[in-house]
Amino acid sequence: ADVKTFATLKPTDKPSTKGIKNIPFLDLKLINRPYEKDINAALKNAVASGWFVLGEEVKKFEKTFAEYCGVKHCIGVANGLDALVLLLKASQFPPDSEVIVPSNTYIASILAITLAGFKPILVEPDIDTYLIDPAKIEEKITRNTKAILVVHLYGKCCDMEAVMRVAHRYDLKVFEDAAQSHGATYQGKKAGNLADGAGFSFYPTKNLGAMGDAGAITTNDDALAERLRAKRNYGSGKKYVFDYQGLNSRLDELQAAILNVKFLNLDSDNFIRQKIANRYLSEINNPNIILPPANTVNQDAWHLFVIRVENREKFRKYLTENGIGSDIHYPIAPHKQLAYREWNNRTFAIAEKIHEEVVSIPLNVTLTEKEITYIIEKINKY
Amino acid sequence: ADVKTFATLKPTDKPSTKGIKNIPFLDLKLINRPYEKDINAALKNAVASGWFVLGEEVKKFEKTFAEYCGVKHCIGVANGLDALVLLLKASQFPPDSEVIVPSNTYIASILAITLAGFKPILVEPDIDTYLIDPAKIEEKITRNTKAILVVHLYGKCCDMEAVMRVAHRYDLKVFEDAAQSHGATYQGKKAGNLADGAGFSFYPTKNLGAMGDAGAITTNDDALAERLRAKRNYGSGKKYVFDYQGLNSRLDELQAAILNVKFLNLDSDNFIRQKIANRYLSEINNPNIILPPANTVNQDAWHLFVIRVENREKFRKYLTENGIGSDIHYPIAPHKQLAYREWNNRTFAIAEKIHEEVVSIPLNVTLTEKEITYIIEKINKY
Ligand SMILES: Cc1ncc(COP(=O)(O)O)c(/C=N/[C@@H]2[C@@H](O)[C@@H](OP(=O)(O)OP(=O)(O)OC[C@H]3O[C@@H](n4cc(C)c(=O)[nH]c4=O)C[C@@H]3O)O[C@H](C)[C@H]2O)c1O
Ligand SMILES: Cc1ncc(COP(=O)(O)O)c(/C=N/[C@@H]2[C@@H](O)[C@@H](OP(=O)(O)OP(=O)(O)OC[C@H]3O[C@@H](n4cc(C)c(=O)[nH]c4=O)C[C@@H]3O)O[C@H](C)[C@H]2O)c1O
Numbered sequence: 001a002d003v004k005t006f007a008t009l010k011p012t013d014k015p016s017t018k019g020i021k022n023i024p025f026l027d028l029k030l031i032n033r034p035y036e037k038d039i040n041a042a043l044k045n046a047v048a049s050g051w052f053v054l055g056e057e058v059k060k061f062e063k064t065f066a067e068y069c070g071v072k073h074c075i076g077v078a079n080g081l082d083a084l085v086l087l088l089k090a091s092q093f094p095p096d097s098e099v100i101v102p103s104n105t106y107i108a109s110i111l112a113i114t115l116a117g118f119k120p121i122l123v124e125p126d127i128d129t130y131l132i133d134p135a136k137i138e139e140k141i142t143r144n145t146k147a148i149l150v151v152h153l154y155g156k157c158c159d160m161e162a163v164m165r166v167a168h169r170y171d172l173k174v175f176e177d178a179a180q181s182h183g184a185t186y187q188g189k190k191a192g193n194l195a196d197g198a199g200f201s202f203y204p205t206k207n208l209g210a211m212g213d214a215g216a217i218t219t220n221d222d223a224l225a226e227r228l229r230a231k232r233n234y235g236s237g238k239k240y241v242f243d244y245q246g247l248n249s250r251l252d253e254l255q256a257a258i259l260n261v262k263f264l265n266l267d268s269d270n271f272i273r274q275k276i277a278n279r280y281l282s283e284i285n286n287p288n289i290i291l292p293p294a295n296t297v298n299q300d301a302w303h304l305f306v307i308r309v310e311n312r313e314k315f316r317k318y319l320t321e322n323g324i325g326s327d328i329h330y331p332i333a334p335h336k337q338l339a340y341r342e343w344n345n346r347t348f349a350i351a352e353k354i355h356e357e358v359v360s361i362p363l364n365v366t367l368t369e370k371e372i373t374y375i376i377e378k379i380n381k382y
Numbered sequence: 383a384d385v386k387t388f389a390t391l392k393p394t395d396k397p398s399t400k401g402i403k404n405i406p407f408l409d410l411k412l413i414n415r416p417y418e419k420d421i422n423a424a425l426k427n428a429v430a431s432g433w434f435v436l437g438e439e440v441k442k443f444e445k446t447f448a449e450y451c452g453v454k455h456c457i458g459v460a461n462g463l464d465a466l467v468l469l470l471k472a473s474q475f476p477p478d479s480e481v482i483v484p485s486n487t488y489i490a491s492i493l494a495i496t497l498a499g500f501k502p503i504l505v506e507p508d509i510d511t512y513l514i515d516p517a518k519i520e521e522k523i524t525r526n527t528k529a530i531l532v533v534h535l536y537g538k539c540c541d542m543e544a545v546m547r548v549a550h551r552y553d554l555k556v557f558e559d560a561a562q563s564h565g566a567t568y569q570g571k572k573a574g575n576l577a578d579g580a581g582f583s584f585y586p587t588k589n590l591g592a593m594g595d596a597g598a599i600t601t602n603d604d605a606l607a608e609r610l611r612a613k614r615n616y617g618s619g620k621k622y623v624f625d626y627q628g629l630n631s632r633l634d635e636l637q638a639a640i641l642n643v644k645f646l647n648l649d650s651d652n653f654i655r656q657k658i659a660n661r662y663l664s665e666i667n668n669p670n671i672i673l674p675p676a677n678t679v680n681q682d683a684w685h686l687f688v689i690r691v692e693n694r695e696k697f698r699k700y701l702t703e704n705g706i707g708s709d710i711h712y713p714i715a716p717h718k719q720l721a722y723r724e725w726n727n728r729t730f731a732i733a734e735k736i737h738e739e740v741v742s743i744p745l746n747v748t749l750t751e752k753e754i755t756y757i758i759e760k761i762n763k764y
Contacts, residue, residue: 028432029430040425040429043425043636044422047421049411050412053595078460078631079630108630111627114627115627115629204434211429212634234489234490235721245493245722248461248464248595252594252595252636331622337625338623338625
């Protein structure tokens with residue numbers, strides 16, 4: 001619990017702003033610096049333990065993260081994509097099943113459905129929230145539809161009440177892609193505890209990020225959890241006994257040790273993110289820039305702060321010239337990728353518009369007040 | 383290069399033999415002890431680098447291991463099972479393809495074929511070598527057969543000349559499951575360089591073992607290597623561009639740092655293994671015990687020293703009573719597992735006999751001469 005946060009860093013440890021005009025979009029070196037001492041100690045311990053597969057650190061993290069999300073089970077897995085693949089595979093849907101998923105998401109949400117052997121059915125998002133539009137789900141339901149995979153994109157929970165209403169009407173399972181929403185809440189419950197099961201990613205850039213690939217599944221379903229524990233381990237629940245055709249997808253013991261250190265700051269980091277987002281929301285004021293919706297009663301994890309702007313390249317060039325890093329999440333819609341060439345001629349107009357216009361501006365715990373002010377000023381002057 | 387080997391350990395670092403009668407089958411804590419200092423330093427570096435996905439350590443390991451195997455390409459992946467899955471997926475066989483595989487192997491070899499979407503066709507091994515019997519391959523070839531996945535089980539290379547002869551005749555690809563054969567040679571070439579591509583596992587207990595899951599693919603095929611580099615990375619060769627429906631299966635940067643340290647001793651460790659195996663081969667002399675075949679011109683990696691004995695449980699009890707650890711690789715044949723319930727009624731008599739009779743006795747770099755002598759004496763007195 002004595003992990004230093006950025007608030008407690010000595011001035012010399014503070015980000016060097018090189019006269020402010022050099023704000024990277026994301027600098028993991030800086031983000032991880034306060035943890036380094038504790039992480040090195042944790043790794044040393046794990047190395048000395050002699051047990052490297054599904055050991056004490058994984059067990060501890062699974063317990064911690066289940067409690068954090070308020071669910072009965074957390075199953076550590078190798079990464080966020082595998083978490084979703086395993087969830088879907090373990091759900092035992094028949095081979096031709098269809099799974100509904102938003103048309104705008106990191107492609108992994110869609111890949112998971114394909115890799116699990118099912119058919120992704122794309123549903124357009126709400127242009128204002130970037131989240132799946134519950135009103136458009138029903139028209140895509142067929143007799144083969146078995147589940148809805150919602151994505152809490154950029155850190156904001158979907159409109160779960162509306163999604164669950166459709167799901168109940170058609171007896172569909174609902175899974176959450178919570179890769180970007182560690183700690184987000186919806187009606188007082190945490191992401192990961194809002195449906196039948198959820199997949200998390202701890203990719204290094206996530207709100208809770210490992211130093212490599214890592215992931216987890218959360219669920220309240222005992223039988224599903226038991227199948228998942230076997231299915232992440234070649235299908236084996238007991239040494240040398242294989243009841244399923246499983247994957248090898250275990251949460252790495254060393255990465256779990258790192259997550260156990262970094263977890264201690266997840267809530268305080270999210271709090272800092274929220275404060276930054278609130279400043280952007282109240283102080284960015286430029287008719288050319290469309291801001292994301294503000295927090296209402298639900299808690300946004302603010303994984304990314306995504307604005308929209310026409311002529312994105314011009315805007316990004318302006319940011320770069322002013323020493324402000326930015327990124328795009330994401331530039332090409334999944335249905336326009338060669339990986340899904342069979343969809344390349346289809347139109348998902350809202351997803352396409354989003355993919356053309358979004359820009360992510362810096363939002364992370366290393367930003368100083370001065371840097372945030374500078375970013376706001378520059379954007380307002382655009 | 384200054385990593386200590388067991389040969390250079392001070393007496394106080396030596397395994398405590400507790401009056402000899404306490405020889406574990408495998409003690410990774412002890413095995414990794416000489417590396418700990420260097421590994422902790424390597425991890426500290428990797429942590430401080432701020433780059434955790436497909437970074438410098440992975441690049442370095444891929445280069446080192448490609449050179450070691452004598453191949454053009456090494457692609458680091460998450461584990462040994464994924465290595466095989468990716469190899470098969472990247473080979474672009476049509477959906478109903480059949481892949482020939484031995485009926486006695488760690489189940490992952492077979493799972494890989496199923497997970498890649500193909501049909502495993504089991505072929506019985508040679509009872510003396512435990513390796514696929516090339517004479518039995520041809521009768522299993524159909525018009526759907528596209529590849530042979532040989533397994534260099536326990537560290538010994540298969541009879542590749544005979545396998546390649548059949549493969550060429552029927553225009554089949556040949557892949558090596560080299561999970562147990564790091565450094566083994568066949569006709570002067572290393573495992574991993576004997577066919578169209580190979581999958582390696584660096585599971586902690588392997589001859590070259592990480593401290594968690596890790597794997598690699600080796601190949602001389604440029605186009606295949608390029609597809610594999612994308613397919614281990616969600617199908618993306620270029621940021622945000624997805625040409626394939628890939629997996630997330632990257633060699634962990636921290637595990638690569640560990641492998642870069644441990645690799646320096648792979649050859650000397652294999653040399654120690656060979657010396658131990660040679661003592662067992664020449665000194666174990668008991669009509670109840672069937673020994674594995676000796677090295678001839680080819681270099682065995684001696685991942686495991688597997689003997690056969692009738693009434694295995696009685697023998698293992700005897701070993702336990704004498705403080706000698708043992709293990710079974712493996713107790714239940716893949717076709718008898720529930721994971722392949724459709725095969726449960728089929729008979730593979732040789733595989734079944736092997737699975738009933740095999741026992742693995744201690745073979746690892748921590749064994750002292752005294753312990754080896756003791757093990758041999760006890761086995762001879764059985
Ligand atoms: C909704 C949803 N579902 C499933 C998934 C799948 O989860 P996964 O399998 O765990 O990846 C994702 C993953 N999502 C992410 C995706 O959002 C994107 O994330 P990103 O933050 O844009 O990632 P990036 O471009 O690698 O890094 C951003 C910046 O961060 C800096 N950096 C990065 C790294 C890796 C580093 O080591 N050091 C650095 O300094 C430099 C970079 O410019 O790309 C990743 C590969 C995915 O894991 C998702 O968003
Ligand atoms: C031919 C072939 N093809 C593909 C594969 C798939 O590769 P993979 O996906 O990388 O696993 C294999 C894997 N093969 C191995 C398989 O041979 C077997 O290996 P094993 O050495 O018997 O493994 P184990 O039972 O976990 O460990 C043996 C002893 O080692 C000690 N130990 C173990 C661990 C993990 C530890 O941290 N500390 C310890 O002290 C105690 C244990 O008693 O089971 C593993 C799960 C597979 O990865 C294979 O053999």
